[in-house]
Amino acid sequence: MKQSTHRILTTHVGSLPRSQAVSEGVFAEEKGSLKDLNGLAETIRGAVKDVVKLQVDAGVDLVSDGEMSKISYATYIKDRISGFDGDSPRNAPADLEEYPGFLERQAKGGGTPTYRRPQCVGEIKHVNMAPLKADIDNMQAAMVDNPATEGFMNAASPGVIALFQPNNHYKTQEDYLEALAEAMRPEYEAIVAAGIILQLDSPDIGLGRHMMFKDKPDSEYQKLAETHIEALNYATRNIPADKMRLHVCWGNYEGPHHCDADMDLVLPVALKAKPQALLFESSNPRHAHEWTVFRDADIPEDKILIPGVIDSTTNFIEHPKLVAERLCRFAAIVGRERVIAGTDCGFSTFAGFGAVDEDIVYGKLAAMAEGAQLATKQLWS
Structure with missing residues (x-):
């Protein structure tokens, strides 16, 4: 993984806005109504080239394919591993239930993706x-066509x-997680073998607290979340x-996010991941204060921190000086060489849905790049 000894690098979480043609194509494929598979493949190939260029032009160093081929970051796996069928009942997060x-x-406004x-x-x-x-x-x-410092590719974690x-199907949840870990292992290893950095998406560690673990006490939530990390490490x-x-x-x-687990509960679990x-x-209003948790924690010396320095759910374009301020806080904790500028989350978690206007997404990424330049001047002056 690239680290810089002379400037703050920039990246993001992965998903980026898909074009209408891409969104319509992947949903048609999902429904079994797509008539031109080769045409969709070419559309996605062109979209990946376009999205990598947009990232590079915005000043992003560590780029992704924007998850162009995927309807969502977790359900795409049904086309790659066996054992899945039908549909599942929707389980709303605890904050939205309240x-x-x-x-x-x-x-009603389209904020709940249907797939x-x-x-x-x-x-x-x-x-x-x-x-x-x-x-x-x-x-x-x-x-x-658009050289970047490094590329990464998203993959769903077992959790x-x-x-x-x-x-x-499986008798226990542990058996299920183990089977998922072994089934996803070839995908993980193939991404790395191709010379691409593997990004494992594991919102289950945080989001899971107010979804699948919502009725559990904190101690049990942490114990169960650790089984997810064990499965990830095994894979x-x-x-x-x-x-x-x-x-x-x-x-x-x-949303309210008032049921989110505090970072001091999430971080000890996340740090056990390989x-x-x-x-x-x-960056968002519910978690911006929690940089102090990292300040007070024992962060392993080999860990690199990629804090979200821009929010992925609002159309505000962050001021570069605020971005720089956030980056310098984390640099003071673990050192400037171990901090990379990132985003809170993806900008199009589900195909066809994103809270942020497409043009503003790249305006935000450009502001992040400018903020990283300001932080670099402060940290290497």
């Missing part, structure tokens, strides 16, 4: 590498798959830590 009027408004979340109904095995191969080929081709696709046992980064969050939606770098929310 404000049902807002939850209803979200649903299939299959359940585990059979044996979990990896069966199809073709979609991943296409993703890797598209990413590599895009970076030839987040279990969060959104409940188990109706990545053959991958060096410095080829991986881990993203944790509390759900990428504008990936070298940790991406986390630190």
Whole structure:
């Protein structure tokens, strides 16, 4: 994983706005109504080239494919591993349950994405590498045309798959997580073998507190969340830590978030994960104050921090001076070489849905890059 000894690098969490053609194509494929598979493949290939160029032009150093081929970051796996079918009942986060009027408004306004979340109904095995191969080929081709410092690719962690696709087959949740870990292992290893940094998306560690663990006391939540990290570490046992980064969050939606677990509960769990770098929310109004948790924690010397220095749910463009201020706080904690500028979460967690206008997304990323330049001047002056 790239580290800089002379400036603050920039990245983001992964998903970026898809074009209408991409969104319509992936949903048509999902519904079984797509008539031109080759046409969609070309559309996605072109979209990946475009989105990598937009990132580079905005000043992003560590770029992704924007998750162009995926409807969502967790459910895409049903096309790659066996054992999933049907749909799952929706389980609203605890904060939205307490404000049902807002939850209803979200649903009516299109803020609740509608797509299939299959359940585990059979044996979990990896069966199809073709979609991943296409993703890797598209990413590599895009970076030839638009060189960036480094590329990363998102993959769902075993825990987040279990969060959104409940188990109706395995005797225990531990058995389910182990099966998911082994089934996802080929995807994880293939991404790294292609020379791309693996980003494991694990919002189950934070978001899971007020969804799948909402009825548990804090101590039990932490214990159960640690089983998710154990499954992740098992799945990545053959991958060096410095080829991986881990993203944790509390759900990428504008809402109360007053039921979010405090960072002092989440961080000890997240630090047990093998990936070298940790991406986390630190800009939105519910978590911006929690930089002090990192200040007071015992952060391992090999860990890289990638704090979110811009919010992914509002159309405010952060001032570069605020971005620099946030970066310098974390640099004071772990050192300037171990801090990379990031975003709170993705900008298009689900295809066709994003709270932030597409043009403003790149305005925010450009402001992040400018803020990183300001922080660099302060930290290396």
